[in-house]
Amino acid sequence: MSRVTSDCVFDRVLEGDLSAHLVLEEDEFVAFLDIRPVFDGHTLVVPRAHYGTLAEMPEALLGPLLGAGRRVATAQRAVLGAEGTFFALNEVVSQSVPHVHLHVVPRSHGDGLRGFLWPRHRYPSEEFASDLAGRLRAALPVQP
Numbered sequence: 001m002s003r004v005t006s007d008c009v010f011d012r013v014l015e016g017d018l019s020a021h022l023v024l025e026e027d028e029f030v031a032f033l034d035i036r037p038v039f040d041g042h043t044l045v046v047p048r049a050h051y052g053t054l055a056e057m058p059e060a061l062l063g064p065l066l067g068a069g070r071r072v073a074t075a076q077r078a079v080l081g082a083e084g085t086f087f088a089l090n091e092v093v094s095q096s097v098p099h100v101h102l103h104v105v106p107r108s109h110g111d112g113l114r115g116f117l118w119p120r121h122r123y124p125s126e127e128f129a130s131d132l133a134g135r136l137r138a139a140l141p142v143q144p
């Protein structure tokens, strides 16, 4: 039996060529433990179909991706006693595997995860921020 070999690590997991600790298996999505977790239970939710980025994913799958992530988070709270969740999705930069994956990281108060989105800064002026917001609004893609 010939088997398609892919350069994509997640496709190889989905094809069974690489083992993973599966957390969720559904028609459109699979979730498995990240091999280098921020905290135990840190899970990646991955569409079965290969999409490199969100831009390549059908709009109709975006909501279900978050839905699957929410189910994983619910399980993390039940199993790990997690109080909350950090949902994250790196696109291109810091995206170690070029196959869309939603990080679902269990959080608890005092878990020490900080500095991730810091240090923060302030805009130099209200005018600067207003101008920037206006340029972002003007550049929004048309809502489908």
Ligand SMILES: [Zn+2]
Pocket: 008, 009, 010, 011, 049, 050, 051, 098, 099
């Ligand atoms: Zn892939």
